[in-house]
Amino acid sequence: MSALETIALEATSSSLTLRPVAKWRGIRVLAWKNDVLYGCRGYKPLRLPVPPGEISAAALQWQPVADFHPTGWRNLTSRLPLAARLMRDGFHALAIPELRRSRDGGSNPAKAGDPTLIAAVPGAIVTKSSGSQEFRVTHKISRGTRPLHFACLPDGSIYWGEYFDNRDRNEVSIYASADLGESWHVAYTFPAGAIRHVHNVVYDPWSDCLWILTGDEDSECKVLRSSRDLRSVEVVLSGSQQTRAVAAIPMPDALYLSTDTPFEANHVLRLDRNGIISPQASLSGSSIFGCRVGESLFFSTMVEPSATNPTREVHLVGSYDQKNWQVLARWRKDVWPMHFFQYGNAILPDGENATNYLATTTIAVEHDDMVTTLWEVTATKPNVLSPGRMP
Numbered sequence: 001m002s003a004l005e006t007i008a009l010e011a012t013s014s015s016l017t018l019r020p021v022a023k024w025r026g027i028r029v030l031a032w033k034n035d036v037l038y039g040c041r042g043y044k045p046l047r048l049p050v051p052p053g054e055i056s057a058a059a060l061q062w063q064p065v066a067d068f069h070p071t072g073w074r075n076l077t078s079r080l081p082l083a084a085r086l087m088r089d090g091f092h093a094l095a096i097p098e099l100r101r102s103r104d105g106g107s108n109p110a111k112a113g114d115p116t117l118i119a120a121v122p123g124a125i126v127t128k129s130s131g132s133q134e135f136r137v138t139h140k141i142s143r144g145t146r147p148l149h150f151a152c153l154p155d156g157s158i159y160w161g162e163y164f165d166n167r168d169r170n171e172v173s174i175y176a177s178a179d180l181g182e183s184w185h186v187a188y189t190f191p192a193g194a195i196r197h198v199h200n201v202v203y204d205p206w207s208d209c210l211w212i213l214t215g216d217e218d219s220e221c222k223v224l225r226s227s228r229d230l231r232s233v234e235v236v237l238s239g240s241q242q243t244r245a246v247a248a249i250p251m252p253d254a255l256y257l258s259t260d261t262p263f264e265a266n267h268v269l270r271l272d273r274n275g276i277i278s279p280q281a282s283l284s285g286s287s288i289f290g291c292r293v294g295e296s297l298f299f300s301t302m303v304e305p306s307a308t309n310p311t312r313e314v315h316l317v318g319s320y321d322q323k324n325w326q327v328l329a330r331w332r333k334d335v336w337p338m339h340f341f342q343y344g345n346a347i348l349p350d351g352e353n354a355t356n357y358l359a360t361t362t363i364a365v366e367h368d369d370m371v372t373t374l375w376e377v378t379a380t381k382p383n384v385l386s387p388g389r390m391p
Helices: 072-077 081-087
Strands: 016-025 028-034 036-041 044-049 093-095 099-101 107-109 117-121 124-128 136-140 158-161 172-177 185-190 197-204 209-215 222-226 233-238 245-250 254-259 266-272 277-283 289-293 296-300 313-319 326-332 345-347 350-353 357-363 371-379
Touching: 016 313, 016 326, 028 093, 028 357, 036 357, 072 081, 093 350, 158 197, 158 209, 172 197, 209 245, 245 289, 254 277, 277 313, 289 345, 289 350, 289 357, 296 345, 313 345
Parallel strands: 028 350, 197 245
Antiparallel strands: 016 371, 028 036, 036 044, 093 117, 099 107, 117 124, 124 136, 158 172, 172 185, 197 209, 209 222, 222 233, 245 254, 254 266, 266 277, 289 296, 296 313, 313 326, 345 357, 357 371
């Protein structure tokens, strides 16, 4: 499968330059594994090896990964762009754990190019074991349709939190797998009335802990820090729409968050290792995706109009130094009603990215609905004058 076309738009800031390398229509990005980008075309998972050095669109080839057989009617709706948007078809999150369990109980690295993959599809968690060519349902989701994200730990453990409407504010659980997605168990449960649902669980390698993000009403909006086994969970931030987040990026000095609220102005926030929170940038709307490329951080916004956030534009914002943030690209929401056909958004992949390329998938926007773009990221450090020298 080759690139459909290259694009010529270039977004430049004082510290970051994004040069589009290629774009593909109908592909959604899911996660990086070092220098391999994983995505999907409907229910067909794909991988894109990204070679080092300067690349061209012609050199990039998406490859099939494995088979998955959804319910019969979803085979049809997933092939029709508007029907797929209406039914929320396809793969929506992907985990690529580091380790593979051996029969003697030890751990061995998965074969290169053939890792275990765990994915979220409507109504289920599905797993492709290393050496297999097919995804199998390993957990049926009884409440809601799917989690928003997975968390992978260095020992191969995987976590995800329940995300469902929960109008009655029933208890909400975080699920875990210790056998690379073969089985799942409840690892932690929030009591009834504590939260509405779990937005995300994020592993922080610098503090060797988990961050748990919840919503949606003020008292339910929490940023919690947990031990890796979830036996110790403490509230770090809570109590307002400014503690309502989905996307979080751990860095050595701090945790960077983007707020996700239709009721107030949204921001990029910095939570330092001493627990001090500070706003870093204003956002045009709610944000549920963030990622890291080298030392540069990126968040996207979605079109979820409200009295406070009336914009009809999706923005991609980024920063090289985590101090100066710029809008690097923007797309306008298309004409289709968002209640049925999704909010305008720019999806950013999870996982560890060892390249200098940023991948985005735009959805429900003019001209670029369900289009994946690969951008080359160039970071330019500002000039620093030596003491005593005049410009």
